[in-house]
Amino acid sequence: MIELNDVHKSFGKVEVLKGITASVAKSEVVCIIGPSGSGKSTILRCINGLESYDRGEISVEGARVDSNDRSIVSIRTQVSMVFQRFNLFPHRTALENVIEGPLYVKKEPREQAIARGRALLAQVGLADKAEVHPPKLSGGQQQRVAIARALAMQPKAILFDEPTSALDPELVGEVLSVMRKLADDGMTMVVVTHEMGFARDVADRVLFIDGGVIVEQGAAKSVLNQPQHPRTQDFLRRVLHPL
Amino acid sequence: MQKFFHDAVEFVPILLQGVWLTIVVTVGSLLLSTVLGLVWALMRVSGIRILVWLSAALINVIRGIPIIVLLFYIYFVMPDFGIALSALQAAIIGLGIAYSAYQAENFRAGIEAIDRGQIEAAQTIGMGWWLTMRRVVLPQAVRIILPPYGNIMIMMLKDSSQASTITVAELALQGKLIASSTFKNTSVFTLVALMYLTMSIPLILLVRHFENKANRK
Numbered sequence: 001m002i003e004l005n006d007v008h009k010s011f012g013k014v015e016v017l018k019g020i021t022a023s024v025a026k027s028e029v030v031c032i033i034g035p036s037g038s039g040k041s042t043i044l045r046c047i048n049g050l051e052s053y054d055r056g057e058i059s060v061e062g063a064r065v066d067s068n069d070r071s072i073v074s075i076r077t078q079v080s081m082v083f084q085r086f087n088l089f090p091h092r093t094a095l096e097n098v099i100e101g102p103l104y105v106k107k108e109p110r111e112q113a114i115a116r117g118r119a120l121l122a123q124v125g126l127a128d129k130a131e132v133h134p135p136k137l138s139g140g141q142q143q144r145v146a147i148a149r150a151l152a153m154q155p156k157a158i159l160f161d162e163p164t165s166a167l168d169p170e171l172v173g174e175v176l177s178v179m180r181k182l183a184d185d186g187m188t189m190v191v192v193t194h195e196m197g198f199a200r201d202v203a204d205r206v207l208f209i210d211g212g213v214i215v216e217q218g219a220a221k222s223v224l225n226q227p228q229h230p231r232t233q234d235f236l237r238r239v240l241h242p243l
Numbered sequence: 244m245q246k247f248f249h250d251a252v253e254f255v256p257i258l259l260q261g262v263w264l265t266i267v268v269t270v271g272s273l274l275l276s277t278v279l280g281l282v283w284a285l286m287r288v289s290g291i292r293i294l295v296w297l298s299a300a301l302i303n304v305i306r307g308i309p310i311i312v313l314l315f316y317i318y319f320v321m322p323d324f325g326i327a328l329s330a331l332q333a334a335i336i337g338l339g340i341a342y343s344a345y346q347a348e349n350f351r352a353g354i355e356a357i358d359r360g361q362i363e364a365a366q367t368i369g370m371g372w373w374l375t376m377r378r379v380v381l382p383q384a385v386r387i388i389l390p391p392y393g394n395i396m397i398m399m400l401k402d403s404s405q406a407s408t409i410t411v412a413e414l415a416l417q418g419k420l421i422a423s424s425t426f427k428n429t430s431v432f433t434l435v436a437l438m439y440l441t442m443s444i445p446l447i448l449l450v451r452h453f454e455n456k457a458n459r460k
Binding site for chain 2: 048049050073074076077080081083085087088089090091100101104105106149150152153
């Protein structure tokens with residue numbers, strides 16, 4: 001469903017992606033792990049055109065991703081994104097955040113959008129927070145609203161950019177459990193994460209990225225339990241046993 | 244003091260005609276400068292190089308010319324190019340253009356203060372540039388823009404007196420005319436000052452109201 005073929009990307013003189021080739025099938029959950037600055041988030045940002053790429057090709061269901069072309073709008077409605085810092089609209093309530101896209105981008109009738117928006121908030125466990133503005137919600141609640149907002153576009157896939165990294169430790173679980181439910185329901189997901197437990201339990205495949213290249217990839221359990229490459233081994237040792 | 248009240252009764256009705264023109268000039272040029280300023284600001288943040296350049300150039304040219312010269316130009320020079328405006332029209336257009344530069348810089352600062360993540364979030368739900376501006380950026384920028392906007396309103400009210408230089412009989416000119424024919428300078432100009440002050444106070448209160456409302460959200 002999502003294909004990356006030899007994707008290169010530089011910021012100024014620094015090449016952050018040095019030929020990434022990967023694919024994500026429908027209903028697959030792929031976790032991208034690796035040290036910070038390795039280019040993980042940049043991959044996600046290139047997939048839905050928040051960044052342009054210099055060389056190679058990215059396509060979503062056969063349509064080429066080009067951040068400078070009008071077609072990017074239709075790709076973005078198919079591939080939603082959830083951010084590390086939530087990026088909810090602070091001047092709108094939780095419900096208004098969720099229905100913003102359906103109402104103004106997809107031009108759904110208002111009643112229908114509201115009904116679906118409420119159902120989505122209920123799905124992420126926030127039915128009672130519909131009328132609350134984001135600054136009054138906890139980080140975990142905000143991230144769940146952000147997931148509901150992404151789902152409201154009825155996307156074919158969702159990209160998660162370190163969705164739990166900005167959360168207090170005790171709030172991580174509520175977000176991960178919503179994501180796990182999505183995975184169980186067959187949503188196609190690409191997740192940049194440092195949550196190795198989530199990757200091991202939920203992901204079908206794991207990509208380990210370091211220095212702008214995919215160092216190792218494979219079934220989640222085999223990469224995380226028996227990493228083959230020394231860099232993967234080193235990274236996992238440091239993440240799982242920091243002391 | 245008694246003399247002052249006596250003068251006031253006599254002059255206030257005449258001065259009020261000037262007040263009316265002052266309000267017309269202020270409101271007219273405020274609306275024009277807001278619309279033009281928003282256009283310049285949106286051009287400036289559009290990311291399209293020619294528009295960015297054009298808007299920057301326009302703002303600098305407008306900022307670099309004194310309001311009074313701009314008024315003279317529109318009122319006395321434009322007729323040579325076949326565009327003859329009434330003094331009132333010229334005053335509104337001149338002040339509107341002059342202040343559009345300040346409005347634009349204020350709007351731009353407000354727009355650029357909005358977190359980049361907000362724009363990215365809007366993009367990822369499929370919003371285009373204009374929808375992102377209208378639904379996400381501008382509503383949040385308003386609370387940043389309003390306090391300086393209020394100050395601009397008050398400055399415009401006072402600068403509307405420059406319209407007198409092209410014969411618009413607004414409050415300042417009306418006062419000057421009465422004073423020069425009656426020699427009652429003290430009474431007349433005290434009344435004129437009080438009238439400007441009276442018009443400024445509601446604006447000051449209005450701005451405070453907007454600020455409070457924006458902060459409560």
